[in-house]
Amino acid sequence: MNSIAIKNISRNPVQSMQVNPVRNWQINPIRNWQINPIRNWQINPIRNWQINPARNMQIDPRRNMNLDPMSSLNIPGYYICSVSDLNCYYFTVKVLIQDVILIYDAHKTFCFFAVGVSDCYSIFSASDLAYVGYLCPNNAGRYNWFSQNGEWLYFFT
Numbered sequence: 001m002n003s004i005a006i007k008n009i010s011r012n013p014v015q016s017m018q019v020n021p022v023r024n025w026q027i028n029p030i031r032n033w034q035i036n037p038i039r040n041w042q043i044n045p046i047r048n049w050q051i052n053p054a055r056n057m058q059i060d061p062r063r064n065m066n067l068d069p070m071s072s073l074n075i076p077g078y079y080i081c082s083v084s085d086l087n088c089y090y091f092t093v094k095v096l097i098q099d100v101i102l103i104y105d106a107h108k109t110f111c112f113f114a115v116g117v118s119d120c121y122s123i124f125s126a127s128d129l130a131y132v133g134y135l136c137p138n139n140a141g142r143y144n145w146f147s148q149n150g151e152w153l154y155f156f157t
Contacts, residue, residue: 013134013136021122021134027118029115034117035116035122036122036131037113037115038129042097043113043115045126050095051095051100051113053093053102053110054110059093059095060108061091061104069091076093077091078156079092080092080103080154080156081156081157082153090112090154092104092156100113100114101114102126111127116135120136121135121143122134123135123145132148133145133147134146138156142156
């Protein structure tokens with residue numbers, strides 16, 4: 001299941017211009033300000049309290065047990081597993097703002113957030129808003145996480 005996205009040319013960023021942010025400016029936050037949190041305050045958790053878990057307890061798994069994977073069997077998000085060792089390192093929380101996903105580590109620390117456009121997402125560090133990679137959909141209805149240079153790091157389950 002995990003290798004389907006790599007073998008499928010339409011979902012492989014190395015072979016498909018549509019899902020490669022280096023070749024497709026619409027999904028590249030450096031070239032498209034609408035998906036760049038430094039330029040667009042609506043998708044910037046530092047400026048927008050609705051997507052800031054420190055200011056909005058509804059999206060903070062430390063204060064909302066329904067989002068805590070240690071307390072709830074049915075979190076409304078994904079688990080993120082490493083391709084290299086298959087261990088689960090992160091989990092996601094979907095927010096009310098369309099196409100924004102918050103990513104937490106096992107300690108429920110807000111680490112990353114993803115901003116989507118055209119079925120792909122750009123991933124940013126929650127601490128400094130640095131662009132760290134991107135998500136592309138796989139054929140299982142979930143996503144694969146790639147580094148900026150296209151290395152496949154994680155998959156969603």
